[in-house]
Amino acid sequence: xxxxxxxxxxxxxxxxxxxxxxxxxxxxxxxxxxxxxxxxxxxxxxxxxxxxxxxxxxxxxxxxxxxxxxxxxxxxxxxxxxxxxxxxxxxxxxxxxxxxxxxxxxxxxxxxxxxxxxxxxxxxxxxxxxxxxxxxxxxxxxxxxxxxxxxxxxxxxxxxxxxxxxxxxxxxxxxxxxxxxxxxxxxxxxxxxxxxxxxxxxxxxxx
Numbered sequence: 001x002x003x004x005x006x007x008x009x010x011x012x013x014x015x016x017x018x019x020x021x022x023x024x025x026x027x028x029x030x031x032x033x034x035x036x037x038x039x040x041x042x043x044x045x046x047x048x049x050x051x052x053x054x055x056x057x058x059x060x061x062x063x064x065x066x067x068x069x070x071x072x073x074x075x076x077x078x079x080x081x082x083x084x085x086x087x088x089x090x091x092x093x094x095x096x097x098x099x100x101x102x103x104x105x106x107x108x109x110x111x112x113x114x115x116x117x118x119x120x121x122x123x124x125x126x127x128x129x130x131x132x133x134x135x136x137x138x139x140x141x142x143x144x145x146x147x148x149x150x151x152x153x154x155x156x157x158x159x160x161x162x163x164x165x166x167x168x169x170x171x172x173x174x175x176x177x178x179x180x181x182x183x184x185x186x187x188x189x190x191x192x193x194x195x196x197x198x199x200x201x202x203x204x205x206x207x
Contacts, residue, residue, distance in 0.1 A: 010059075010094045018053050019102045023111055030114045037115055042181035044116065047189055051163065056099070061165040063093035067136060082139020087131030096132060103161065118158050124150065135175065143180055 026033070026048070037046040052060070065071050071091045072084035089097060102108060104123035113121050124130060128150060135141060148157055162177070169175075169190070177189040 010098070012094075012098055015056060015059070015095070015098055016102060018056055019099070020107070022051075022053055023108055027111055027114070030111060034115050034117065038117070042179060045179065046115070052099075056095075057165055059095040060099050061167065063095040064132060064134070064165070065093065067134060072134065079142035079144065080140075082136040083141055084134045084136070085131060086133075087127045087129070089125075089127060089131075092131065099163075100127070100131070112159065112161075116159065121158065122155060126152070128152070143178065 033046060033048070037044050040046065065086065067084060071086050071088075073086070075083045075085065086092060089100070092100070104125055109121045109123060113119055129146070146157065146160065149155065150157060166175075171190065175190075178185050179189075
């Protein structure tokens with residue numbers, strides 16, 4: 001399968017089929033993955049490398065708009081300095097939108113339910129706090145607590161799903177994801193995607 005990066009010639013059928021095969025592979029390992037998730041500290045989470053097939057990761061990464069694009073919204077506060085978000089689905093590039101739609105689909109939610117033990121998960125198709133995020137050089141996202149309930153439908157927010165597609169990331173760049181308990185930082189997760197040969201996904205249980 002070759003996921004074309006051109007939005008004009010994007011092959012959704014092949015894209016979807018490749019993702020389905022990958023998700024089926026993950027389902028065969030869900031019991032082992034679930035053990036890692038449940039026993040993580042300081043709260044349940046899991047990191048899965050090689051989450052996406054290489055060509056899909058490349059297609060999605062290549063579709064991300066340049067930071068100068070008017071489609072981005074630059075956040076104004078210092079605790080999110082240099083951060084841009086694109087959560088309007090109608091403005092998302094086609095490969096990114098296709099990936100998000102597949103992650104919101106029932107068959108992937110069933111995998112997440114088996115992985116986490118959380119029943120009856122409902123995806124947020126409005127992408128509140130979701131979509132594409134970009135932090136430019138010198139930017140930051142300060143330690144924070146996410147909202148616990150969806151601001152419009154009131155549902156309990158149970159999971160965050162983060163996919164890293166960082167090209168040529170190096171340790172010296174910083175930008176690690178930090179998980180904090182009340183007293184100390186427990187886990188540091190880097191942002192590497194190994195030049196798109198490893199798309200890194202993190203599933204985090206919201207408290």
